[in-house]
Amino acid sequence: MQFGLAGKTALICASTSGLGRATARALAEEGVNVVVTGRSAERAKEVAAELPGAVGVGCDLVADGGAERLLAAAREAVGDLDILVLNGPGPAPGPARATDTAGVAQAVATLVTPQEILVRGTLPAMVEKGWGRILSISSTSVQAPLPNLSLSNLGRAALAGYLKTLAAEVAAQGVTVNSLLPGRIATPRARQIDEAAAQRTGRPLDEIEAASKATIPAGRYGEPDEFGAAAAFLCSTQAAYITGTALRCDGGLVPTL
Numbered sequence: 713m714q715f716g717l718a719g720k721t722a723l724i725c726a727s728t729s730g731l732g733r734a735t736a737r738a739l740a741e742e743g744v745n746v747v748v749t750g751r752s753a754e755r756a757k758e759v760a761a762e763l764p765g766a767v768g769v770g771c772d773l774v775a776d777g778g779a780e781r782l783l784a785a786a787r788e789a790v791g792d793l794d795i796l797v798l799n800g801p802g803p804a805p806g807p808a809r810a811t812d813t814a815g816v817a818q819a820v821a822t823l824v825t826p827q828e829i830l831v832r833g834t835l836p837a838m839v840e841k842g843w844g845r846i847l848s849i850s851s852t853s854v855q856a857p858l859p860n861l862s863l864s865n866l867g868r869a870a871l872a873g874y875l876k877t878l879a880a881e882v883a884a885q886g887v888t889v890n891s892l893l894p895g896r897i898a899t900p901r902a903r904q905i906d907e908a909a910a911q912r913t914g915r916p917l918d919e920i921e922a923a924s925k926a927t928i929p930a931g932r933y934g935e936p937d938e939f940g941a942a943a944a945f946l947c948s949t950q951a952a953y954i955t956g957t958a959l960r961c962d963g964g965l966v967p968t969l
């Protein structure tokens with residue numbers, strides 16, 4: 713596709729696998745100079761080597777000072793960022809009745825604090841240029857909270873509220889702020905979740921997967937590249953009038969409008 717992004721720069725958080733990697737690939741194919749990241753610097757460099765114009769940087773986003781270090785390394789590699797894609801790990805699962813103060817702090821430290829630091833660090837250059845894209849890889853759980861993921865539901869909702877507030881503040885400066893919500897996309901993490909369920913219940917993996925797919929109107933998991941294509945569109949020049957929104961990429965999973 714022709715998304716008018718050639719020569720733009722992008723930091724894609726947590727992009728050595730799965731959704732982040734597919735997003736990095738889609739943007740690199742549009743001529744964006746992308747920074748690929750993950751905790752392993754070696755893996756980040758390997759993944760970046762497969763993409764045109766990409767650079768790999770190793771950094772733990774959730775560690776103290778991680779977001780600041782990542783931002784500095786990304787700037788050093790490609791200059792000021794035109795596109796920031798927020799992504800990362802989630803907190804431990806568990807029911808809402810079992811949450812505690814430490815868990816809440818962990819959820820915020822994982823899903824809110826590094827993201828806010830990255831946004832605060834990249835926004836001034838975007839506003840000055842009059843062009844920018846901030847895209848959060850989130851989850852359909854911000855619209856339909858998932859059982860037994862109370863800390864994830866809590867942290868993702870907090871980030872979504874902050875980004876929605878921001879979207880209105882910077883819309884007139886050419887900066888869009890959106891979220892893309894995966895349902896079940898066939899990434900290594902999705903596979904791990906099914907394998908864990910198989911182990912927990914003693915049922916075969918293919919039975920677990922079939923039951924999960926049966927809840928999705930499309931009847932299958934999404935492909936990472938389908939997700940990456942949607943992410944690239946939300947970052948495109950054509951999507952300039954789409955901001956403050958959350959787009960589901962879920963094969964019809966969430967039943968509400």
Ligand SMILES: NC(=O)c1ccc[n+]([C@@H]2O[C@H](COP(=O)([O-])OP(=O)(O)OC[C@H]3O[C@@H](n4cnc5c(N)ncnc54)[C@H](OP(=O)(O)O)[C@@H]3O)[C@@H](O)[C@H]2O)c1
Nearest residue numbers: 726728729730731750751752772773801851896897899901
């Ligand atoms: N796949 C789905 O269907 C789905 C649905 C809803 C929500 N999500 C959410 O989307 C996010 C990405 O999921 P995915 O399926 O793409 O997972 P994935 O395939 O396991 O990829 C996870 C990526 O995150 C990186 N990462 C993990 N911890 C990190 C840290 N502390 N600092 C920096 N990078 C880190 C990993 O690299 P390293 O291991 O090298 O650090 C890897 O690149 C997760 O938050 C997940 O909960 C996914």
